[in-house]
Amino acid sequence: MSDPLAPLRPRFQARCAEDLEKISALSPDAANVPALIEICHRLAGVAGSFGARGLSKAASAVELAALSGAWPDKGVVSALILLLESEARPGQ
Amino acid sequence: VGESEQYRHFYLFDIGFGKTSAYLQGDLAADPCWRIVGRDGDLGLTALMDILYADDDQDIRDLVSFSFELDATARVQTVSSGDEALEALRARSYDAVLLDVMMPDLDGPGVLTRMKEGLAPETPVIFVTARALPEERRRYFAMGATDVITKPFDPLTLVAKVRSALKRPG
Numbered sequence: 001m002s003d004p005l006a007p008l009r010p011r012f013q014a015r016c017a018e019d020l021e022k023i024s025a026l027s028p029d030a031a032n033v034p035a036l037i038e039i040c041h042r043l044a045g046v047a048g049s050f051g052a053r054g055l056s057k058a059a060s061a062v063e064l065a066a067l068s069g070a071w072p073d074k075g076v077v078s079a080l081i082l083l084l085e086s087e088a089r090p091g092q
Numbered sequence: 093v094g095e096s097e098q099y100r101h102f103y104l105f106d107i108g109f110g111k112t113s114a115y116l117q118g119d120l121a122a123d124p125c126w127r128i129v130g131r132d133g134d135l136g137l138t139a140l141m142d143i144l145y146a147d148d149d150q151d152i153r154d155l156v157s158f159s160f161e162l163d164a165t166a167r168v169q170t171v172s173s174g175d176e177a178l179e180a181l182r183a184r185s186y187d188a189v190l191l192d193v194m195m196p197d198l199d200g201p202g203v204l205t206r207m208k209e210g211l212a213p214e215t216p217v218i219f220v221t222a223r224a225l226p227e228e229r230r231r232y233f234a235m236g237a238t239d240v241i242t243k244p245f246d247p248l249t250l251v252a253k254v255r256s257a258l259k260r261p262g
Contacts, residue, residue, distance in 0.1 A: 004162075004248065008154055015151055041194065045222035046151045048244020056244050060222070 017088035174198025
């Protein structure tokens with residue numbers, strides 16, 4: 001079955017690569033939590049619409065954890081980074 | 093094609109379509125928001141659903157445009173900020189406005205407030221948000237929102253969801 005969203009997918013992959021770069025560039029401290037929340041909030045919204053439900057949930061989990069004001073546990077962020085890598089570089 | 097007292101331009105389309113023939117008359121030059129839409133061999137007049145959508149995320153705007161391209165009876169104009177939404181609303185009216193909640197500067201609730209204050213008080217507003225906790229939903233409805241659509245949305249069913257929300261009694 002053909003993918004109706006195929007024309008939009010390259011842009012989504014590029015976005016995942018950009019978000020991966022942005023999150024990786026943030027040092028894990030409280031001052032960067034608002035930036036992390038913004039990236040993850042947007043990503044959670046768009047990823048699920050592209051069928052990347054795992055990525056959407058992982059982004060929501062990081063956003064939710066970050067809403068406390070502290071940098072989230074390493075495991076939560078690492079899970080998101082792994083999924084972002086997988087979306088940004090499919091087939092690798 | 094001719095003219096009448098009621099309409100500047102009078103169009104008569106006689107369309108053979110299976111067992112049905114139908115015609116459409118009206119001033120299409122002044123009101124282009126009507127189309128003939130075939131449904132199961134029948135023809136009916138369906139009003140074009142005319143939507144304004146505001147979201148600061150380009151990928152979401154692309155997805156929304158894609159969703160509306162799938163439906164010939166709906167169209168969308170997308171803008172990237174709350175201020176642009178107000179500008180669009182000053183220029184003309186829409187059947188409904190869809191607003192992202194979190195936008196820099198003027199956010200979705202801010203746009204709704206300005207609309208209710210007089211810019212477009214009767215135009216239905218639907219919030220589209222990734223954060224729709226029950227207390228937030230209650231707040232949006234208390235502000236006068238018609239509905240809240242949760243992100244992520246399915247781009248293949250978004251237009252149907254909007255249409256359904258607008259048909260529900262307020």
